[in-house]
Amino acid sequence: MIETIVFDVGETLTKDDRHWASWADWIGVPRHTLSALVGAAVIQGRDNTDALRLLRPDMDVDEARHAREVAGRGEHLGEADLYPDVRPALGRLRELGLRVIVAGNRTARAGELLRDLDLPADLVVTSEEWGVAKPAPEFYAHVLEVSRAAPHATVHVGDHPANDVFPAKAAGLRVAHIRRGPWGHWWADDPSVADAVDWRIDSLTQLPGLVDGLIEASARSGA
Known part of the structure; x- marks a missing residue:
């Protein structure tokens, strides 16, 4: 589950x-x-x-x-920088009872800006705040600490093979690779990526359906 x-x-x-x-x-x-x-x-x-x-x-x-x-020309993150499926998908996942975490290779300042957006997430944290960045195994050790779940019960969602797919899989997490942005599109059909991931998605709104499917499958197997 x-x-x-x-x-x-x-x-x-x-x-x-x-x-x-x-x-x-x-x-x-x-x-x-x-x-x-x-x-x-x-x-x-x-x-x-x-x-x-x-x-x-x-x-x-x-x-x-x-x-x-x-110089006053530093980082900016606002609502317009979010993909339109972010709030609906994260909100629905929380409604399903899942813990939602945002953790990426970003500065501490970016962490502040993301938290100011009040996303439907239980935790928003960045690599600079942790003092270690992806793809280091220590980053994913932190991920598992805050996930409060076993690796097989934790899904990592990302677009970058070297930073997201392979190290998350090496840490024992399930992986959803999103075909989004330059990395997501360029590497989407690479055989090494396809073999490593559990799911390939085009939108975050597909995630609640995947979770629902796993819940139903688990209920049937336990019946």
């Missing part, structure tokens, strides 16, 4: 359009240029911040992020 659903943030719950547009404006390049390089990083299986380093090889991304905050 599923007891807890854990959600990635970027391109699972939130659209990254404004995030990359703001970085392009900050370093003074056309937005489509940075977007194209993010796509190239995706195809090569590289970290998305490599797109920034391709344009500014000497950039310290953490220092640049701090400089943006000081």
Whole structure:
């Protein structure tokens, strides 16, 4: 039985359009240029911040992020940055009695902004707040601590194979891979991803139905 659903943030719950547009404006390049390089990083299986380093090889991304905050051009997350299926899906999952957690590779500031959105979630936390980022096994050890459920009763939902699918599976969690954003679309039909995941979804609104199906199957097997 599923007891807890854990959600990635970027391109699972939130659209990254404004995030990359703001970085392009900050370093003074056309937005489509940075977007194209993010796509190239995706195809090569590289970290998305490599797109920034391709344009500014000497950039310290953490220092640049701090400089943006000081200049009043730091991170922003609002209702418009959420995918439209987020609130209905998370709300329905909680109605089904599941514990809903949001945990992604984001800054502490992003954590504050996400909590300000008052999502229908039991916990919202980021990698910077935990002091460890995906795909480190320690990140998923934290996930299991806060899930309050066994690994097989915990589902991790994300778009990124290297950060979400493979390490979550290695930690014993069930995995739902969402075809969303550049990573989700590019890697959706990769055989290694298809073999690793329990479910492939196109929308978060599919999750309540999957959970309902598992509940019904469990009830039939126990009858």
